[in-house]
Amino acid sequence: MYYVKNERNGEEIHDASVNLAIEYYLLNEVELDEPILLFYINDNSIIIGKNQNTYEEVNTQYVEEHGVNVVRRFSGGGAVYHDLGVLCFCFITKDDGDSFRNFKKFTQPVIDALHKMGVEDAELRGRNDLVIGDKKFSGNAMYSKNGRMTAHGTLMFDSKIDAVVGALRPKKHKLESKGIKSIRSRVTNITPYMDDEYQTMNTKEFRERLLLNIFDVDTIEDVQEYVLTDEDWDNIDKFAEKYTANWDWNYGESPNFDLERSERFEGVGTVEVKLNVDKGIITDIKMFGDFFGMGEIEDVEKELVGIKYEYDAIEDALEKIDLKKYIGNITAKEVTSLIY
Template structure:
């Protein structure tokens, strides 16, 4: 099982002292992956068969919010602050002003104009007096792959209280409007803007693979995030119905079933 989530972000969240060391901006890009929210259901949010056939990882993050598609054409930003200083509108204004071509609209998302094309989703985590607000920004995107990855064939067959993603009427990416932009250039602009706003800020490039192999705490976080119990078993309880099959699922395990699914086994669909 592969896992594609920012282990370093979770490690920093647990260990960085904002009051002592100041706010932090973390940026990264992932290999192709669908990353869904802490309180979501992967069978509902992800086309798992398509993801498997196209070597797209599936991951559950610690923060809430909806499902997003990541690849090397996205750049992800996380702003780590105290809970008291946490402010999504402020953060999105900062990014919008730095890029000068995307801006915040409803639901704390960013859209390109004209066309109200959503180019960034947003989520947050707050715990122990700390907070991070993070969002992915589409720079260069294959919208067909993005759409297919997030289009579960089972979405109308599942009853659950799990958080459902709200699909945007239109999706866009920065290179649609300016073919000169790329992930490194966008990252550089945001980092430089952050440093300008936070005099004395230091830039550090981290080899996450090296850290996972040599940092026991980060390895533990990585293993937790890649475990089936976290990715699938963490899903809120749900009922799946199709034709003669009806299954009640808790913690990813079938507890009651009629038809071809067996009680006591992990829930799985072709």
């Protein structure tokens, strides 16, 4: 495995739009003979899932008042808050056909490293969360393209939890489905659970300790690296300009819709549908959510535009689509009942 430092001219990058551009540049353009590991630490940011509606996930007033950067990633899943107390990790590898949605495969090296530092109760629970007891400290997501995939997540090492509470707007039914009352009641930092010898570490020292454990080496100099070249950086800049640093990509327009439906499905996540119907015909439809899909959800939307707003017509159209590819383990009947 190769480790890639997110450093330019000797300076570490803390801009989320650049760090996500590095990640997806490596995924799309840099194919090495072994998997790639990328760690990065972002300044105050909210990272939105590929299929989410930014306006409904973010407390825009808080974001504007506190200078929080909002960036959309290419993977599904939910919105997460980053600050200098959060360590982000990313594994990039070939997609062998069996790894997508297999979060255990990619989170186990991190869990094993945490166990070595005294966090004995750290484990993967549910679809994609790492927890200590009943409290979450990591959310994870995946994205696959052209035979390669990225599996990435956050580690709340010493994050400002009050900022997490202020910046995000979790949906009411999501809270109810998990039997919780607030973000504050279900998240935690890793630091309090670590052995005494690690209590004084900062986020960068924590990252170094993880690297030593994951690569199973004694010194950081023994970690195998791929160093970003000037040509790499030129391409990363172009990628950021087109996507992660682009307002249209991160926010986009939020048009008005006549009908709105939202439901949380076990093992899939939240699926939200907004649509316009004119004279009994679906004229426009958008699907949002924190689900994980390998395909572009726009493909599903296109198949529904122009059909009758009738149960049987909608179900017939959805039966022709591989919904598992786009949304997850969900049936045409379930999606139809949501839309109609």
